[in-house]
Amino acid sequence: MSANDGRVIRTEKIIDNGPDSERWNLVIIGDGYRETELTRYHTDAENFVSTLRETPPFDELFSGINVHRIDVVSDDSGADNPNVTPAVTVDTFFDAKFWDGGWSRVLTINIPLALSVIAELVPAMLQVVCIVNTSTYGGSGAPNEHVATCSTHPASALVAIHEMGHSAFKLADEYPFGGFPPPTAEPPQPNVTLNLDRGTMKWRDLILDETPIPTMRNQDCGPPTDVNPATLAPDGPVGAYEGALQSKCNVYRPVSSCKMFANSSPFCPVCSGVIRATLAPYQPS
Amino acid sequence: MAKHTHDKSVKPSRKTLRLTFQVAGGEVKLIKHRRVNMITPPAVGERPETGKHGGFWMELRDENDRGLFHRTLLYPAGDTVEVHSPDGAIRREYAPTQESTFEVLVPDYGDAASIVLVGKKSEGAHTQPSMAAGSAPKTRELARFEIPEGGEE
Numbered sequence: 001m002s003a004n005d006g007r008v009i010r011t012e013k014i015i016d017n018g019p020d021s022e023r024w025n026l027v028i029i030g031d032g033y034r035e036t037e038l039t040r041y042h043t044d045a046e047n048f049v050s051t052l053r054e055t056p057p058f059d060e061l062f063s064g065i066n067v068h069r070i071d072v073v074s075d076d077s078g079a080d081n082p083n084v085t086p087a088v089t090v091d092t093f094f095d096a097k098f099w100d101g102g103w104s105r106v107l108t109i110n111i112p113l114a115l116s117v118i119a120e121l122v123p124a125m126l127q128v129v130c131i132v133n134t135s136t137y138g139g140s141g142a143p144n145e146h147v148a149t150c151s152t153h154p155a156s157a158l159v160a161i162h163e164m165g166h167s168a169f170k171l172a173d174e175y176p177f178g179g180f181p182p183p184t185a186e187p188p189q190p191n192v193t194l195n196l197d198r199g200t201m202k203w204r205d206l207i208l209d210e211t212p213i214p215t216m217r218n219q220d221c222g223p224p225t226d227v228n229p230a231t232l233a234p235d236g237p238v239g240a241y242e243g244a245l246q247s248k249c250n251v252y253r254p255v256s257s258c259k260m261f262a263n264s265s266p267f268c269p270v271c272s273g274v275i276r277a278t279l280a281p282y283q284p285s
Numbered sequence: 286m287a288k289h290t291h292d293k294s295v296k297p298s299r300k301t302l303r304l305t306f307q308v309a310g311g312e313v314k315l316i317k318h319r320r321v322n323m324i325t326p327p328a329v330g331e332r333p334e335t336g337k338h339g340g341f342w343m344e345l346r347d348e349n350d351r352g353l354f355h356r357t358l359l360y361p362a363g364d365t366v367e368v369h370s371p372d373g374a375i376r377r378e379y380a381p382t383q384e385s386t387f388e389v390l391v392p393d394y395g396d397a398a399s400i401v402l403v404g405k406k407s408e409g410a411h412t413q414p415s416m417a418a419g420s421a422p423k424t425r426e427l428a429r430f431e432i433p434e435g436g437e438e
Contacts, residue, residue, distance in 0.1 A: 021299065021322045099366075103378070106366055112386065123438050124323035126390075137371045143359040144387030159369045170329070170357040173367075177376040185339030185424065188357045190330035202331065246377050264373030277329045281297040 003113055006074035006093030009038070011121045015049065015067035017284070020124040023066040024282040026052075027118050027125045031094040031109055032133035035073045044131050044152050045069045051157040055259075057272040064282035068122045078134045079107065079151075096132040096149070107138030111147050127168045129160045143167045158263035165260050165267070169275050174253035174261040174268075176218070178246030191260060191270050192244040193252050203254050203270045206238040214252060215239030221249035238269055298392030301325040302432070304400065308362050309384040313402060316386070318433045325392045328355050333403070336423045341404035345391045345432075348398040354391055361387045361404070402428040 017023050028048065030041040053062050076090035080097035083104040094109040109130050118125050128147045132138075139150035141163025148163035150156035165171040172189035186194050195201050198213045207213070217225050221242055240252040244261075253261065258268035267275065301324070305317035332355055333342050341361050345354040363385025367377050391400065404427050 022324065024326075025323070103366060103368055103380075105368055105370065115388075119319070123319070123321050126323075126326060137369075139369055141367060142363070144361055144363075144389070146388060153371070155371045155373075158373070162369070162375065163367070166359050168326070170359065172359070173375070173377060175375055177374070178378060180377075183339045185337065188330070188333035188338045188340045188342050189359075261375075262373040263369060263375065274329045278326055281324050281327060 003093060005076070005091035005095075006072060008093075008117060008121075009035075009071040009073055011068055011070045013066060014045065014069045015062070015065060017063050017066055020066060020122070022282065024064055024279055025066045025068060025122060025124045025126050027068045027070060027122050027128045029070045029094070029114060029118070029128060029130045030072055030133065031096040031130055032074050032076065032078045032090065032092045033072070034075070034077050037077060037133060038071055038073065041071065041131070041133065042069070044133075048129060048131060048150070048157050048160070052161060055161055056266060057275050061276065061279045061283065063284055064279050068125075070118065070121055072117075079132050079136075081134070081136065094130065096130075096134075098136065098138055105138045106140050107132055107134075107136075107149050107151055108140050109147075109149055111142050111145055114147060115145065127164055129164075139163070141166055155263070158259075162259055162263050165271065165275075169271070169278050171260050171271050171274060172245055174244045174258050176243030176246060176248045180246040182247035182250045183245060187245060187251070190274050191254060191258070191268075193240070194250065196240055196252065201240070203238060203273075206254070206269050206273075207240075208237055211237045211239045213240050214242060216241045216256070218242045218248050297327055298325040298394065299323070300393035302391050302393040302436075304389045304391065304430075304433075305386055306361075306389065306402075307384065307386050313361075313428045315430045315433065318436045320393055320435075320437045322438065325390055328357075330357070333357070333424075335403050335425060338424060339405065340424070341402070343389050343391070344401045344403060345394065345397045346399045346401055347396045350399075353394055353397055356389050356391060358387065358389070358404075361385075361402075363387065397432050399432060400430050401426050 028045045033041040074092035081088040082100040099106040130149045137153040139159030141148045143166035146167045148160040150160040172192040244251045244253040254270040255268040257265040301321045303319045307316045341358040343356045366380040
């Protein structure tokens with residue numbers, strides 16, 4: 001289960017908006033595709049690119065993005081999966097595998113191997129997405145290594161896009177789930193805060209005067225607001241909604257539900273602004 | 286958003302230093318570097334301040350220790366994992382590991398002398414970051430590395 005279990009075939013620039021030195025370079029790799037399945041891999045890569053291109057604000061920024069597809073063939077098809085009976089063990093180039101137990105939807109690859117391959121083929125890489133040839137839902141991210149992994153399940157591309165929010169745009173998680181204690185100092189990420197001063201909040205310029213701050217507090221965290229969390233619209237006004245960074249209380253996110261809160265939501269205005277600002281230098285003049 | 290968006294008056298660097306760090310046994314080591322002809326992704330958001338902000342970040346410093354650039358890090362110890370669900374829900378869990386790596390992209394400025402890791406010292410190399418955040422009072426310099434030479438593509 002390693003580089004001995006396949007080979008790199010070729011690299012193709014499937015979206016070419018200019019020199020790599022001037023553009024934001026996304027690299028797509030595949031794992032668990034046999035040579036006879038490369039056509040399917042090409043389709044899977046195109047499907048991912050379409051999903052990303054249709055995800056605001058990427059839809060308005062794509063002229064600054066190059067996409068490189070690296071064709072890698074594996075000896076076997078699919079990924080290791082200990083969660084089925086009998087367990088599946090396959091020989092693939094990047095060693096794609098599902099984790100076991102409660103983490104059965106975590107799908108990972110050998111990231112150092114992937115980065116070493118990509119460093120030679122696309123040195124100007126800024127983000128990697130690995131598509132694993134399995135229809136079982138799963139994915140993962142390596143936020144400081146610019147790598148996201150997803151399967152071919154229709155909802156898995158959204159995992160990779162959420163993970164890109166971390167790795168390429170340094171966005172924090174906006175969900176409260178995980179039970180971690182809240183941070184004791186202001187987080188450095190642009191989309192979460194402890195600060196409820198509307199004059200100094202990070203996203204103060206996006207908050208309307210009539211929007212209360214805090215906009216929503218969670219039950220048992222403090223004095224309740226008039227807003228019932230169950231009735232919040234995902235596209236409600238930008239404000240300060242309690243719960244983020246895996247903590248329920250005392251840390252705030254900009255909207256009720258952004259893609260950094262739930263994969264099915266759109267990026268909120270704050271996160272969209274960060275993505276636009278990050279990709280601005282790569283846009284054609 | 287006055288300070289939230291990228292300062293467009295700062296011309297982006299067209300030369301980037303790709304630095305790879307390893308976290309193991311309570312130590313952070315710079316294990317690889319490469320100079321790449323590409324635009325460096327800008328640092329978006331407020332520049333974090335040591336002792337005031339939490340979390341982790343890297344700061345590029347000149348020979349007078351003035352900050353030139355910063356890059357925010359997320360869970361640099363690599364000891365958490367996100368678990369996604371088909372309905373869109375996400376949760377993050379602690380996933381202990383003995384060793385991890387992380388990569389940082391910074392401008393390849395000629396006047397950069399060092400790069401500094403700022404954060405909160407964990408009790409161990411891979412103490413759950415958010416748990417450590419609850420007990421450690423302030424961020425501080427955790428490690429400093431000289432800007433390496435060579436590594437041109």
